[in-house]
Amino acid sequence: MKRFIVLVCTVVLCSVSLGIAKAETAVDMDLTAFNRGITYAQMIQVCNAPESYDGKTFRVKGIFNYSESKGTARIIFSDSTGCCELAMMFIPAQPLEYPDDYPPLYSDIVITAKLAVDSSNPEMPCRFADAEIEW
Amino acid sequence: MFRTIEMYLKVPFVQYALIVGVLIALCSSLLGVTLVLKRFSFIGDGLSHVAFGAMAVAGVLQPLLKDVVKELAKGPTILNEGIHGAITGVVTFLSANSMPFVLLATTLSAILLLRGGKRTRIKGDAAIAMISVGALALGYMLLSLFSASTNLSGDVCSTLFGSTSILTLTQAEVWLCVSLSAVVAVIFFLFYNKIFAVTFDEDFARASGTGVDAYNLLIAVVIAVIIVLAMNLVGSLLISALIIFPAMSAMRVFRSFRGVTVCSAVFSVTCALLGILVSIVFSTPVGSTIVAVDIVGFLIFSVIGRIRGGIAK
Numbered sequence: 001m002k003r004f005i006v007l008v009c010t011v012v013l014c015s016v017s018l019g020i021a022k023a024e025t026a027v028d029m030d031l032t033a034f035n036r037g038i039t040y041a042q043m044i045q046v047c048n049a050p051e052s053y054d055g056k057t058f059r060v061k062g063i064f065n066y067s068e069s070k071g072t073a074r075i076i077f078s079d080s081t082g083c084c085e086l087a088m089m090f091i092p093a094q095p096l097e098y099p100d101d102y103p104p105l106y107s108d109i110v111i112t113a114k115l116a117v118d119s120s121n122p123e124m125p126c127r128f129a130d131a132e133i134e135w
Numbered sequence: 136m137f138r139t140i141e142m143y144l145k146v147p148f149v150q151y152a153l154i155v156g157v158l159i160a161l162c163s164s165l166l167g168v169t170l171v172l173k174r175f176s177f178i179g180d181g182l183s184h185v186a187f188g189a190m191a192v193a194g195v196l197q198p199l200l201k202d203v204v205k206e207l208a209k210g211p212t213i214l215n216e217g218i219h220g221a222i223t224g225v226v227t228f229l230s231a232n233s234m235p236f237v238l239l240a241t242t243l244s245a246i247l248l249l250r251g252g253k254r255t256r257i258k259g260d261a262a263i264a265m266i267s268v269g270a271l272a273l274g275y276m277l278l279s280l281f282s283a284s285t286n287l288s289g290d291v292c293s294t295l296f297g298s299t300s301i302l303t304l305t306q307a308e309v310w311l312c313v314s315l316s317a318v319v320a321v322i323f324f325l326f327y328n329k330i331f332a333v334t335f336d337e338d339f340a341r342a343s344g345t346g347v348d349a350y351n352l353l354i355a356v357v358i359a360v361i362i363v364l365a366m367n368l369v370g371s372l373l374i375s376a377l378i379i380f381p382a383m384s385a386m387r388v389f390r391s392f393r394g395v396t397v398c399s400a401v402f403s404v405t406c407a408l409l410g411i412l413v414s415i416v417f418s419t420p421v422g423s424t425i426v427a428v429d430i431v432g433f434l435i436f437s438v439i440g441r442i443r444g445g446i447a448k
Binding site for chain 2: 033034035036037038040041042044045048049079080081083084
């Protein structure tokens with residue numbers, strides 16, 4: 001009987017932990033199913049009202065760019081014609097060395113990251129933090 | 136395909152784009168009939184270029200206004216708190232929104248071009264051309280000299296062709312568009328008979344006691360509002376399509392003013408809805424897609440008109 005109770009408690013605890021772990025890595029906004037025009041429009045909406053999305057986890061696809069002078073990685077969203085672009089900085093979850101650990105420049109990438117708002121910087125009020133990159 | 140549309144229809148800004156797009160298409164089609172019949176089809180083009188120039192000026196003034204806001208935020212000096220607060224509010228609003236300035240400039244130009252009515256028609260083409268190209272050139276020059284944007288050509292392209300403008304409206308802009316569209320629609324329905332009279336026979340309308348000058352002024356103001364709103368949907372260069380195609384398509388099939396107006400409204404709303412959905416699903420520029428759908432619709436209506444004309448004979 002005691003062994004049975006211990007077994008049930010172990011199973012319940014494991015399930016709860018797994019559920020919590022899943023919730024912590026759950027994506028709040030998965031935009032990978034959208035085409036590039038809608039992705040661009042959605043990110044413009046995010047930058048227009050960043051406070052509403054602060055701390056939310058995004059999964060988005062875009063084009064990779066790196067500024068060697070500033071040492072910052074960016075993901076670029078553009079509309080269907082490519083004439084309008086939005087570049088957002090992202091900080092990888094683990095320290096990475098450019099260019100070995102990063103994708104090729106201007107390649108298609110998907111990042112899963114949290115949105116971080118920086119109101120003191122009006123030029124770039126929001127960026128992605130703890131980013132996991134897929135390419 | 137339907138699952139894709141269903142997915143996109145759940146996104147809030149797509150819903151706003153559809154609502155605003157339909158309202159703008161409706162308003163522009165209603166006044167489009169009047170403009171086409173008064174031989175002022177290209178006024179939309181001219182006024183949209185003025186709006187572009189006004190946006191450029193607003194863009195240059197906004198950083199200055201933001202500096203003024205910072206100074207005002209330090210507190211009242213000469214004025215009392217209430218007036219200071221009101222001025223701060225107005226300047227803050229103008230520093231973040233260019234639409235009021237653009238509306239004012241476009242309305243003044245519309246009044247200049249249209250208020251004379253029949254008397255203006257003699258100088259109409261030349262006046263439209265001068266104001267149109269002048270505003271476009273000055274606007275582009277101001278942007279290239281003073282713009283702080285990192286992607287100037289992209290901003291200009293988006294303003295001229297309306298690739299994603301309708302999808303990137305802020306909440307305030309959506310409410311402004313909806314309110315102005317509602318006002319335009321109400322004005323048109325309330326003054327339908329007078330607008331009809333002024334459109335078809337100004338002299339008779341004047342002789343029968345209708346205030347023709349006042350109604351020409353009203354039409355001018357309403358057109359200016361529609362042009363500024365329509366820039367968000369199809370961009371400056373393609374606005375004429377929203378005004379001309381619905382009216383011309385309806386005229387292929389219907390003969391009465393009422394019939395043409397109703398058909399024009401239904402045509403415009405349907406094409407705008409279809410155009411926005413197609414552009415969202417296939418990731419094409421919104422403005423050009425709507426115009427492409429308008430062209431197809433016009434061809435269909437032309438064929439229907441010929442068949443009906445052939446049957447009538």
